[in-house]
Amino acid sequence: MASAFAKIKRLELLKRLFSKHRIVITPEIYEELTVSLDYGYTFPRDIFRYFEVLYPSKEESVEYQKLLIEKRTLGKGELEAISICRHRRYIFSSIDAAALRFAEENGVETIGIYSILRSLRESGLQSKEEVREIITAIEKKDNTKIKDVDAVFG
Numbered sequence: 001m002a003s004a005f006a007k008i009k010r011l012e013l014l015k016r017l018f019s020k021h022r023i024v025i026t027p028e029i030y031e032e033l034t035v036s037l038d039y040g041y042t043f044p045r046d047i048f049r050y051f052e053v054l055y056p057s058k059e060e061s062v063e064y065q066k067l068l069i070e071k072r073t074l075g076k077g078e079l080e081a082i083s084i085c086r087h088r089r090y091i092f093s094s095i096d097a098a099a100l101r102f103a104e105e106n107g108v109e110t111i112g113i114y115s116i117l118r119s120l121r122e123s124g125l126q127s128k129e130e131v132r133e134i135i136t137a138i139e140k141k142d143n144t145k146i147k148d149v150d151a152v153f154g
Contacts, residue, residue: 001093001113002051003033006043007141010134011050016125017116024054026084028064029077056080060087074099082108095144113138114151121152128153 002025005011014023025033030053033044056064064083071079078099085092085108092103093111100110117135120126126134131153135146146152 001095001116002047003043004095004113004138004142004144006046008134008137009046010137011046013120013125013134014116015050017119017123023051025051026077026080027053027055028075028080032075032077054084056084057087060084063087071102074102078102082106085109095142113146114148117146117152 002011002014002023005014025047030048033047036044060080060083063086064080067074067079067083068076074082074096078094078096081094082092082099082103084090085103086106089109091109091111092100093116094100094103095113097112100112103110117131120134121128121131132149135149135152139145
């Protein structure tokens, strides 16, 4: 989720929306983002500036290693984050529906793109038109499709 907002230069919206909460990335997510730097992308620098890296405990690392073998279809960063969230009862966020589903199946509370976009509008941080602009920008910059736009405005 952070990458999508970083690519459109709107990370500050996440910080404002979740101002009473701690937003973190894991070491594996950090490593994945550094690869993007190698390809000339600059958006990871914004993520590094906004969010701290949260290191897993020994128990979380053991579970993450197990998940790496069992769930090869998800990325390392997602699996590490899910492991940490499960153990610490943190909320997991992703733009990837499969990762959200897997997290939920493993008892982890999640928040997806639709809820975040809806919250931006309902909180007054962004107007309906501004949220539509964010959706268009994310789809273009993140090369993705936010399918159920009605879920944001419904």
